[in-house]
Amino acid sequence: MNKRQLSAQTTRRKLITAGLELIKEKGFDAINVEDITRKAGVAKGSFYTYFKRKEDIVLDISRTPFGEIAEELQNMKKMELIERLTHYFHRFMECVESCGINVCRQWTKDVLDPNNVPDNKDGQKWKYDFEMLKSILEDAISNGELKKDTPAELLTHIIISELYGMMTCWCMSDGKFEPLEWTHKFCKIQLRPILKPYLH
Amino acid sequence: MNKRQLSAQTTRRKLITAGLELIKEKGFDAINVEDITRKAGVAKGSFYTYFKRKEDIVLDISRTPFGEIAEELQNMKKMELIERLTHYFHRFMECVESCGINVCRQWTKDVLDPNNVPDNKDGQKWKYDFEMLKSILEDAISNGELKKDTPAELLTHIIISELYGMMTCWCMSDGKFEPLEWTHKFCKIQLRPILKPYLH
Amino acid sequence: MNKRQLSAQTTRRKLITAGLELIKEKGFDAINVEDITRKAGVAKGSFYTYFKRKEDIVLDISRTPFGEIAEELQNMKKMELIERLTHYFHRFMECVESCGINVCRQWTKDVLDPNNVPDNKDGQKWKYDFEMLKSILEDAISNGELKKDTPAELLTHIIISELYGMMTCWCMSDGKFEPLEWTHKFCKIQLRPILKPYLH
Amino acid sequence: MNKRQLSAQTTRRKLITAGLELIKEKGFDAINVEDITRKAGVAKGSFYTYFKRKEDIVLDISRTPFGEIAEELQNMKKMELIERLTHYFHRFMECVESCGINVCRQWTKDVLDPNNVPDNKDGQKWKYDFEMLKSILEDAISNGELKKDTPAELLTHIIISELYGMMTCWCMSDGKFEPLEWTHKFCKIQLRPILKPYLH
DNA sequence: CATGAATGAGTCTTCATTCAT
DNA sequence: GATGAATGAAGACTCATTCAT
Numbered sequence: 014m015n016k017r018q019l020s021a022q023t024t025r026r027k028l029i030t031a032g033l034e035l036i037k038e039k040g041f042d043a044i045n046v047e048d049i050t051r052k053a054g055v056a057k058g059s060f061y062t063y064f065k066r067k068e069d070i071v072l073d074i075s076r077t078p079f080g081e082i083a084e085e086l087q088n089m090k091k092m093e094l095i096e097r098l099t100h101y102f103h104r105f106m107e108c109v110e111s112c113g114i115n116v117c118r119q120w121t122k123d124v125l126d127p128n129n130v131p132d133n134k135d136g137q138k139w140k141y142d143f144e145m146l147k148s149i150l151e152d153a154i155s156n157g158e159l160k161k162d163t164p165a166e167l168l169t170h171i172i173i174s175e176l177y178g179m180m181t182c183w184c185m186s187d188g189k190f191e192p193l194e195w196t197h198k199f200c201k202i203q204l205r206p207i208l209k210p211y212l213h
Numbered sequence: 214m215n216k217r218q219l220s221a222q223t224t225r226r227k228l229i230t231a232g233l234e235l236i237k238e239k240g241f242d243a244i245n246v247e248d249i250t251r252k253a254g255v256a257k258g259s260f261y262t263y264f265k266r267k268e269d270i271v272l273d274i275s276r277t278p279f280g281e282i283a284e285e286l287q288n289m290k291k292m293e294l295i296e297r298l299t300h301y302f303h304r305f306m307e308c309v310e311s312c313g314i315n316v317c318r319q320w321t322k323d324v325l326d327p328n329n330v331p332d333n334k335d336g337q338k339w340k341y342d343f344e345m346l347k348s349i350l351e352d353a354i355s356n357g358e359l360k361k362d363t364p365a366e367l368l369t370h371i372i373i374s375e376l377y378g379m380m381t382c383w384c385m386s387d388g389k390f391e392p393l394e395w396t397h398k399f400c401k402i403q404l405r406p407i408l409k410p411y412l413h
Numbered sequence: 414m415n416k417r418q419l420s421a422q423t424t425r426r427k428l429i430t431a432g433l434e435l436i437k438e439k440g441f442d443a444i445n446v447e448d449i450t451r452k453a454g455v456a457k458g459s460f461y462t463y464f465k466r467k468e469d470i471v472l473d474i475s476r477t478p479f480g481e482i483a484e485e486l487q488n489m490k491k492m493e494l495i496e497r498l499t500h501y502f503h504r505f506m507e508c509v510e511s512c513g514i515n516v517c518r519q520w521t522k523d524v525l526d527p528n529n530v531p532d533n534k535d536g537q538k539w540k541y542d543f544e545m546l547k548s549i550l551e552d553a554i555s556n557g558e559l560k561k562d563t564p565a566e567l568l569t570h571i572i573i574s575e576l577y578g579m580m581t582c583w584c585m586s587d588g589k590f591e592p593l594e595w596t597h598k599f600c601k602i603q604l605r606p607i608l609k610p611y612l613h
Numbered sequence: 614m615n616k617r618q619l620s621a622q623t624t625r626r627k628l629i630t631a632g633l634e635l636i637k638e639k640g641f642d643a644i645n646v647e648d649i650t651r652k653a654g655v656a657k658g659s660f661y662t663y664f665k666r667k668e669d670i671v672l673d674i675s676r677t678p679f680g681e682i683a684e685e686l687q688n689m690k691k692m693e694l695i696e697r698l699t700h701y702f703h704r705f706m707e708c709v710e711s712c713g714i715n716v717c718r719q720w721t722k723d724v725l726d727p728n729n730v731p732d733n734k735d736g737q738k739w740k741y742d743f744e745m746l747k748s749i750l751e752d753a754i755s756n757g758e759l760k761k762d763t764p765a766e767l768l769t770h771i772i773i774s775e776l777y778g779m780m781t782c783w784c785m786s787d788g789k790f791e792p793l794e795w796t797h798k799f800c801k802i803q804l805r806p807i808l809k810p811y812l813h
Numbered sequence: 814c815a816t817g818a819a820t821g822a823g824t825c826t827t828c829a830t831t832c833a834t
Numbered sequence: 835g836a837t838g839a840a841t842g843a844a845g846a847c848t849c850a851t852t853c854a855t
Contacts, residue, residue: 015834016833016834017833017834017837017838017839018839020839020840021838021839021840024839024840040326045823045824045825046824046825046826047824047825055840055841056840056841056842057826057841057842057843058826058827058828058840058841058842058843059839059840059841059842060826061825061826061827061828062838062839062840062841066825066826067824067825067826118325118326121321121325121381122322122325124385125318125321125322125381125384125385126240126318126384139382139385139386164402167398167402170382170390170395170398171375171395171398171399171403173378173382174375174378174379174381174382174395174399175371175374175375175378176378177378177381177382177385178373178374178375178376178377178378178379178380178381179374179378180378180381181321181325181374181377181378181380181381182339182370182373182374182377184325184326185324185325185338185339185377186339195370195371195374198367198370198371199371199374202364202367203371203407206406206407206409206410207403207406207407209406210406220814221814224814224815245848245849245850246849246850246851247849247850255815255816256815256816256817257816257817257818257851258815258816258817258818258851258852258853259814259815259816259817260850260851261850261851261852262814262815266850266851267849267850267851415855416854416855417816417817417818417854417855420818420819421817421818421819424818424819440726445844445845445846446845446846446847447845447846455819455820456819456820456821457820457821457822457847458819458820458821458822458847458848458849459818459819459820459821460847461846461847461848461849462817462818462819462820466846466847467845467846467847518725518726521721521725521781522722522725524785525718525721525722525781525784525785526640526718526784538785539782539785539786564802567798567802570782570790570795570798571775571795571798571799571803573778573782574775574778574779574781574782574795574799575771575774575775575778576778577778577781577782577785578773578774578775578776578777578778578779578780578781579774579778580778580781581721581725581774581777581778581780581781582739582770582773582774582777584725584726585724585725585739585777586739590770595770595771595774598767598770598771599771599774602764602767603771603807606806606807606809606810607803607806607807609806610806620835620836621835624835624836645827645828645829646828646829646830647828647829655836655837656836656837656838657830657837657838657839658830658831658832658836658837658838658839659835659836659837659838660829660830661829661830661831662835662836666829666830667828667829667830
């Protein structure tokens with residue numbers, strides 16, 4: 014990477030950092046592009062060198078932490094199913110919480126309407142999460158932890174809805190609702206009953 | 214109710230109907246107050262006779278159908294718990310689906326941030342739903358269907374999250390996800406395992 | 414017309430007057446909407462109460478003087494054909510000249526691309542002029558001044574092109590080209606030779 | 614010409630070709646410098662190695678075909694006047710038509726306001742055309758085809774206006790108007806009557 | 814209660830152009 | 835000569851909201 018590319022990376026990083034802080038502090042709608050560039054110390058127009066639209070920076074902000082989860086799951090193949098799921102859910106919700114409620118709200122608003130997200134080359138977040146969870150269950154079917162006739166898709170749907178639902182409830186709750194805590198309780202108390210009929 | 218009040222009622226109704234149709238068709242952000250008043254056949258300024266802010270009409274639109282659910286639940290006291298819950302969830306999701314995905318998206322966006330909704334004298338939708346579900350469970354504890362030590366609040370949280378999560382997933386899914394169908398499956402397959410530890 | 418409508422008329426008139434003066438002085442591209450509203454003494458947003466886009470005011474500015482020509486032609490039915498045409502051409506070019514070269518340039522630029530002119534309920538200026546000229550010739554065919562086999566459409570094309578061409582040359586010429594003078598010479602010297610083959 | 618100059622020629626050519634195609638397709642205002650460089654496969658900044666301003670590429674694009682006309686006319690000295698004029702007009706309009714309606718529109722818009730075109734070292738297109746046509750007529754006066762007292766300047770004005778007028782009408786007409794066809798008719802039917810008083 | 818003209822803050826976005834590499 | 839990141843001026847346009855009629 015030459016000097017030019019390096020400087021570009023830096024500018025991009027500055028924008029994301031500034032954007033993250035401002036959104037956490039005031040919320041997406043309350044700030045404008047100029048606020049972000051001013052805080053980042055770059056020209057207003059430079060924002061559009063890296064993001065097509067104001068909204069796009071949120072996608073980038075939230076993309077970062079989620080990337081790591083997938084890797085982690087690879088290193089847990091030998092764990093027990095419920096343990097793996099528990100880990101996944103905790104990590105998922107940790108990422109959500111660490112972004113802050115305002116970033117989460119804006120992110121949810123953005124992805125709520127798939128038409129809002131052009132150039133979504135990574136596929137939709139929801140589908141991505143869906144597939145990741147499903148693959149965990151399917152792996153468990155393959156290796157015999159779950160019965161052959163386990164309705165993987167159905168379970169995936171139900172569990173993903175629970176996760177996204179906790180996130181939604183958090184956003185709606187004015188911060189009083191602790192997503193990580195409830196995720197913890199959900200895993201501890203409900204995961205086993207939900208899976209029980211299909212466990213060997 | 215005199216003539217003036219009657220005519221006022223009519224105007225209000227016209228605005229709500231027009232607003233509902235437009236939001237269904239194009240989404241809240243894509244329409245403006247004038248679109249609504251034009252479709253309703255009234256003057257632009259009249260909108261503000263009935264709604265303080267543009268956003269307020271959405272609350273009114275969605276308030277209507279949900280109002281009936283509470284009444285229906287009163288007439289089901291003798292049903293079995295799981296049957297009552299199933300009915301509640303179905304009705305809830307029917308209301309959601311009947312509004313159309315765009316209304317649902319906008320409604321979710323609006324309530325996602327409680328600060329967006331001042332003058333919220335009816336309390337927040339989420340709290341309202343939460344309390345309604347909790348009261349169903351508490352009734353069941355009272356009449357002995359559920360054990361005395363049932364963690365009503367925890368179960369309410371988990372189940373409400375599931376409902377809101379299905380709604381969120383629907384919004385994100387470009388309409389392919391059928392919320393009513395998945396609610397049906399959830400009730401049929403998961404409700405009993407979730408409650409089983411607490412059923413007598 | 415009540416007080417409200419009257420005041421609206423006034424505002425519109427103020428905008429057109431201010432716009433005309435500014436465009437004459439500086440040219441359309443060199444001014445912005447705020448310049449116009451400031452000069453008109455109204456709020457910036459009010460411009461958009463009367464015109465959908467910045468460009469639209471030019472159409473209104475130029476529409477006014479041309480409207481009168483049609484009326485005048487009605488009162489000249491008894492004149493000789495060449496006299497009528499001469500009058501029409503002079504009046505046409507007077508209107509063009511009276512708007513000033515900058516208005517004329519902008520108007521030409523605007524109508525140069527028909528796609529630029531939405532809501533063009535009056536039809537395109539060019540078609541309108543075309544039909545008006547053609548009707549003069551057709552009237553002359555009807556009343557025997559011109560032969561029955563006169564190619565009205567062809568002559569219309571050629572003469573309209575001459576008029577628009579003079580206008581175009583004026584715009585290009587940095588004001589040195591006098592459209593009215595050349596129109597005069599054209600009528601005096603060329604009109605008769607052009608029509609001669611078809612005159613009785 | 615060394616290697617560097619050669620490569621520069623290539624880049625310049627690529628830009629002009631790309632620019633021409635894009636303007637034909639979308640019109641000048643609808644594209645930006647980056648569109649051109651992207652299509653040409655060069656860096657954005659390289660545009661400014663060859664053109665001082667965005668507009669300048671249009672002048673280059675339209676300059677190309679017209680250059681040939683002058684040469685051709687040299688080889689027609691022995692033709693009859695009307696034949697030479699007819700040839701000139703046809704070639705002129707062929708060049709116009711071959712550029713496509715969007716290039717023609719943009720070119721007309723550009724030259725419509727002479728102030729737009731600084732560094733116009735070649736003189737203005739209009740003057741150039743004017744002089745070329747006038748020289749044809751003056752040659753004809755010299756060699757006795759036209760009378761000594763023929764008002765060459767006046768005729769030039771009138772005929773140039775007709776040519777530019779046809780071009781203008783074409784631009785306004787949404788492409789339905791066929792400039793070459795009408796030019797043909799004009800030459801066939803009107804050229805002789807216009808010149809008749811001055812022919813020997 | 815109804816009207817609709819007037820308001821003007823607010824913002825996104827575009828893009829020609831520059832210049833360090 | 836080529837690159838493409840950075841610039842920042844510039845402006846159009848929207849629209850929720852008000853208020854005199």
